[in-house]
Amino acid sequence: MSDVSWQNDNLGPTEAAVVISRFGQHADIETTEQEILRCNIRRTVSSLVCGDEVIFRRAKVSDGDLAGVIEAVHERRTQLTRPDFYDGVKVVAANIDQILMVSAVVPEFTPQIIDRYLVACEDMGIEPILLLNKIDLLDQESLDYVDEVLDIYRELGYRVLLVSTKSGEGIDELKHILEDKNNIFVGQSGVGKSTLVNTVLPNADILTKEVSENSGLGQHTTTVSRLHHLPSGGNLIDSPGIREFGLWHLEVERVTWCFKEFREFIGGCRFRDCKHLNDPGCLIQEAVDEGKISELRFESYHRILESMADGRAGARAPRV
Structure with missing residues (x-):
């Protein structure tokens, strides 16, 4: 019309x-x-x-x-964005207060995916909350290992929550975290995002699918973004297609800054074009050696930079 x-x-x-x-x-x-x-x-x-x-x-x-x-x-307080090969940076949702980054022990617990989400959240200025789902599938030894890894993020000041929709563990705390906020869940296929949404929004009728036993992979279930009211008084935006934020549109320096524990060392390296790898006089590498920066996070940082370079190459490639 x-x-x-x-x-x-x-x-x-x-x-x-x-x-x-x-x-x-x-x-x-x-x-x-x-x-x-x-x-x-x-x-x-x-x-x-x-x-x-x-x-x-x-x-x-x-x-x-x-x-x-x-x-x-009205002018947006925050906006959730993701890069798009055709449209540049695309806004997905507006006025988000916090992003709940859902990981799970099935298909796989992957700290590098968490770090990618954290870079995106730091860049957008939206508070991230790390949500580890399906903890009922962990034995005590595995839980201790995962908890040790998550301590890296707790020490950086990130909020971490362990939940299970089957046992109910952590669900009451999750509902409390969502109160009076505009929230969005993000996470790869198969981590139980839709099941979590159904748990906090029992009348939303959002479809769920189990992880395939053969492939270990999940499938997309949501098709249209929609804002739902939570019983607690907050809101939840359920959005399709948000599994992993591409970061290829960011400058390398911006990604470095988005690793919050790197910030106090930025600008202090011997060489201005320091790659923070094997460069002499690199303060970030020295901080890793001294245990001030997690080796896991440092490795994740360089993997992200590698994937960004691949993403830029893909963005430059002609579309048929």
């Missing part, structure tokens, strides 16, 4: 609302009176995502299931 159909004489006064879902040139919004309305989007609105706070006007005479038009978007 064109903007011509939305003349001023058919529109009421401006009102405030929040975008709860976006469908092409239309969006579902929720008003301050908790009405859910589907609206057209003005062509002047260049970007609109789930979580955006908007100004809209109702149609005095609606056209089909469209109840009004979104006129403007």
Whole structure:
């Protein structure tokens, strides 16, 4: 539908609302009176995502299931982004307070994936919470090992939570963490993200699929981003396609800064173009040798830089 159909004489006064879902040139919004309305989007609105706070006007005479038009978007406090080969950096959701990074012991507990998420969170300025799911599958020895690795992140000031939807461990604490915040879960396929969402939102009817016993891999289950209200009073945005944040759009220096324990050493190396590897006079390497920086995190940092170089090469490659 064109903007011509939305003349001023058919529109009421401006009102405030929040975008709860976006469908092409239309969006579902929720008003301050908790009405859910589907609206057209003005062509002047260049970007609109789930979580955006908007100004809209109702149609005095609606056209089909469209109840009004979104006129403007308030400035975002935060925005969740991911790089896209075709569109550059793409905004996925807006006004997020905290990102719950879901890992699991099945298919595999991978600290490097956690570090990638943390780089993205530090870059976007959104608080990350590390959520390790399926801990009921761990024996005591394995749990001790995982807990030891997670201590690296606790010592850096990151919040860590161990949960199991089967045993119920950690679920009450999880619900408390979500209270009065705009939240989003991120995680690779098979880590139990959808099951966790169903646990905190039992009426959301989000489909789940078990990890394949043959491949150990999960499958995508969500198709459209949507904002849900939590019983605790907070909100949860369930978004498709967020498994791993590509980082190839970031400068190397920015990634270095996003490893928060590196910051006090940045700029102090002997050479300005220090690669923080085998360079003489590298303060970060010295900090690793002295136990001030985790060797696991240091190795993860260099693996991320390698993958970024591969990503940039892919971005430059011609598309057929």
